[in-house]
Amino acid sequence: MSDHRLTKIVKSLPASIPFVAPEEHERIxxxxxxxxxxxxxxxxxPSPKVLxxxxxxxxxxxxxxxxxxxxxxxxxxxxxxxxxxxxxxxEGIDALLGYLVRLFVQVGDNVVTSNGSYxxxxxxxxxxxxxxxxxxxxxxxEDLQSLIDTAAKTNAKLVYISxxxxxxxxxxxxxxxVSLLDKLPxxxxxVLDEAYAEFAPDEAKVPIFLDDPRMIRFRTFSKAYGVAGxxxxxxxxxxxxxxxxxxxxxxxxxxxxxxxAAIAAIKDQRYLSEIVKKISFGREEIYQIAQSNGLxxxxxxxxxxxxxxxxxxxxxxxxxxxxxxxxxxxxKPVVAPLDRTIRVTVGRDEEIDLxxxxxxxxxxxxx
Amino acid sequence: MSDHRLTKIVKSLPASIPFVAPEEHERIxxxxxxxxxxxxxxxxxPSPKVLxxxxxxxxxxxxxxxxxxxxxxxxxxxxxxxxxxxxxxxEGIDALLGYLVRLFVQVGDNVVTSNGSYxxxxxxxxxxxxxxxxxxxxxxxEDLQSLIDTAAKTNAKLVYISxxxxxxxxxxxxxxxVSLLDKLPxxxxxVLDEAYAEFAPDEAKVPIFLDDPRMIRFRTFSKAYGVAGxxxxxxxxxxxxxxxxxxxxxxxxxxxxxxxAAIAAIKDQRYLSEIVKKISFGREEIYQIAQSNGLxxxxxxxxxxxxxxxxxxxxxxxxxxxxxxxxxxxxKPVVAPLDRTIRVTVGRDEEIDLxxxxxxxxxxxxx
Numbered sequence: 001m002s003d004h005r006l007t008k009i010v011k012s013l014p015a016s017i018p019f020v021a022p023e024e025h026e027r028i029x030x031x032x033x034x035x036x037x038x039x040x041x042x043x044x045x046p047s048p049k050v051l052x053x054x055x056x057x058x059x060x061x062x063x064x065x066x067x068x069x070x071x072x073x074x075x076x077x078x079x080x081x082x083x084x085x086x087x088x089x090x091e092g093i094d095a096l097l098g099y100l101v102r103l104f105v106q107v108g109d110n111v112v113t114s115n116g117s118y119x120x121x122x123x124x125x126x127x128x129x130x131x132x133x134x135x136x137x138x139x140x141x142e143d144l145q146s147l148i149d150t151a152a153k154t155n156a157k158l159v160y161i162s163x164x165x166x167x168x169x170x171x172x173x174x175x176x177x178v179s180l181l182d183k184l185p186x187x188x189x190x191v192l193d194e195a196y197a198e199f200a201p202d203e204a205k206v207p208i209f210l211d212d213p214r215m216i217r218f219r220t221f222s223k224a225y226g227v228a229g230x231x232x233x234x235x236x237x238x239x240x241x242x243x244x245x246x247x248x249x250x251x252x253x254x255x256x257x258x259x260x261a262a263i264a265a266i267k268d269q270r271y272l273s274e275i276v277k278k279i280s281f282g283r284e285e286i287y288q289i290a291q292s293n294g295l296x297x298x299x300x301x302x303x304x305x306x307x308x309x310x311x312x313x314x315x316x317x318x319x320x321x322x323x324x325x326x327x328x329x330x331x332k333p334v335v336a337p338l339d340r341t342i343r344v345t346v347g348r349d350e351e352i353d354l355x356x357x358x359x360x361x362x363x364x365x366x367x
Numbered sequence: 368m369s370d371h372r373l374t375k376i377v378k379s380l381p382a383s384i385p386f387v388a389p390e391e392h393e394r395i396x397x398x399x400x401x402x403x404x405x406x407x408x409x410x411x412x413p414s415p416k417v418l419x420x421x422x423x424x425x426x427x428x429x430x431x432x433x434x435x436x437x438x439x440x441x442x443x444x445x446x447x448x449x450x451x452x453x454x455x456x457x458e459g460i461d462a463l464l465g466y467l468v469r470l471f472v473q474v475g476d477n478v479v480t481s482n483g484s485y486x487x488x489x490x491x492x493x494x495x496x497x498x499x500x501x502x503x504x505x506x507x508x509e510d511l512q513s514l515i516d517t518a519a520k521t522n523a524k525l526v527y528i529s530x531x532x533x534x535x536x537x538x539x540x541x542x543x544x545v546s547l548l549d550k551l552p553x554x555x556x557x558v559l560d561e562a563y564a565e566f567a568p569d570e571a572k573v574p575i576f577l578d579d580p581r582m583i584r585f586r587t588f589s590k591a592y593g594v595a596g597x598x599x600x601x602x603x604x605x606x607x608x609x610x611x612x613x614x615x616x617x618x619x620x621x622x623x624x625x626x627x628a629a630i631a632a633i634k635d636q637r638y639l640s641e642i643v644k645k646i647s648f649g650r651e652e653i654y655q656i657a658q659s660n661g662l663x664x665x666x667x668x669x670x671x672x673x674x675x676x677x678x679x680x681x682x683x684x685x686x687x688x689x690x691x692x693x694x695x696x697x698x699k700p701v702v703a704p705l706d707r708t709i710r711v712t713v714g715r716d717e718e719i720d721l722x723x724x725x726x727x728x729x730x731x732x733x734x
Contacts, residue, residue, distance in 0.1 A: 003580065003611070004554070005555075006470055007473045008473065010611060013615070014614070015610065017434070017618055019619075023435075024435060027437065039431050041429050042429050046429060050428070051425050051426065054421070058425075059418065061412070061421070061597060062410065062412040062413060064388065068388065094617055095617045106374045106375065157372060222431070229427060229429065229431060229624065230623070244373065246384055247377060248377065248494050252461055253458045253459070257421070258624075
């Protein structure tokens, strides 16, 4: 029986959590993974300059971090050539999505997303009592027409898309996303999750419209920049919209060393280019592995590849279980038809080699 | 004009933020502080073992942190000799207070606190549309009788107290706080903020009642443990109550190196004892400085001292301004009668020497 003192919303929420971490998997089964290919982390890690900055500035850890993240915002503003008032820093995109939902969604408000896209966004929407409308994917991409139609029909407060897409790795051309803006209902905000933007081809780029209040975009240091452990992401949007976050966010939430890490990361664009190149080679390898096992790979603009296992969700699930059993940590979509795939992060050579060795056996055991 | 798409609560919130950081002060006036005595940080920093752990584990920063903070909870559970299901980890007490308010406070719900106590708690209550009832301090302490009377009268959801008290540094005997529990209305939760607990005398200790759903307590690594920059705090309470946080918290909010820092910090209790001793000497020095300037110091169980300037808030404000002008960062309460004091953190020798040298001049200029 739930505590009578809790709010109505909280009483209605499930105890479930968005993701089970690989560490938790390991504790449950009592053995360590040999390959960590499930969370789309950057296995190459951050620039050595990031580690150096952390080492040099860790003596400052007794101080509270700057709650305005002034220096990090300056570096980002300079990088994007935009004013820093258009940027908000948060404890990962996860936290920023939570703040955004809190700003816009009252109990019963409608929110549109895709069936199988980012669960943590849904977690926040449900956490604030919002009503989710989930559009089906079309050709392994978010179906823009369906999203905008549903937004109009429901007068949605928020419309979520990711580009490149998680969990499929696909991408949408930038101008297609831009064209959505004019079709948005007057009460809607387009939420563009660009966690994987640094890996994407130019055609996926969406220009920054600083004065446009109809869209907010989120990016992160957790993927290409290689500091998922630092939990730091940022939003770019209209100045008035960005200012709203200050009314509700945890002002001292961004740790000092996380800010330090992010600053050093963004400054080393040469390292980033190398990473993007390496990841691109890694994707090709995973494509090859899929192909040589009679499976197909969905072309990806991210640091992971969704391998199409060619049958239903149950079959893909069995493959994932086989890989987990062989100490390979991978994840997979749970909603049909995405659930016919398993999602494999570009890992280190030895991790990819393990996949190459193990996958044929897993498939053989199933056939 | 505010964005029509925002929630009713957000539209009603002020743009103000809980604290202006010293870095922001410095940017505004265009000069650096010589002494950082305003944020009650631990100027001695953390145990060297904390810095070593950060150095050793920073290469793991490409990984997402464990969202369950399993290892940190184990260390804390072991330290307190309680099950880890009674512990929740958060991005500082600030974040945990925010989550707690979200769990309990619906629009229009009543919350009781003291007039002049922690502004960030109030920020969260207002942020979720709660109605604050503020009791006056009595003899520079939170007035327990008044708090409990007001809780009964308003059927308050939350009743906030800090022990030791911020901003006055005073403390309340543990049994007095325990005695509150039986007087709490049925709908109330007692929120015990123990950010400064490690500095407090034994008589201030409140036993841990694991099965009691009427109280939750919060502690932090930001004060005695010297890692304010890591933004990590924890709550201890009834298992069912603690489990509620998992329904709404940012599961991946606690950065990897912050968890590492906290684990290393709690393990070095010998260092903590030394710090507590040093801080206690430092307090005495500040008492002396107050006295030799004709002011009085309020006995403190924390790492700061509220110096009673002997007149009204305006006078204390002038002293604070004089200190800021002399590049000494201090803060002060803003609500009468607490506002007659300035709040000075125990700092390094050279910082305290600066206070000793500067304060007479500031006072002379005012007399």
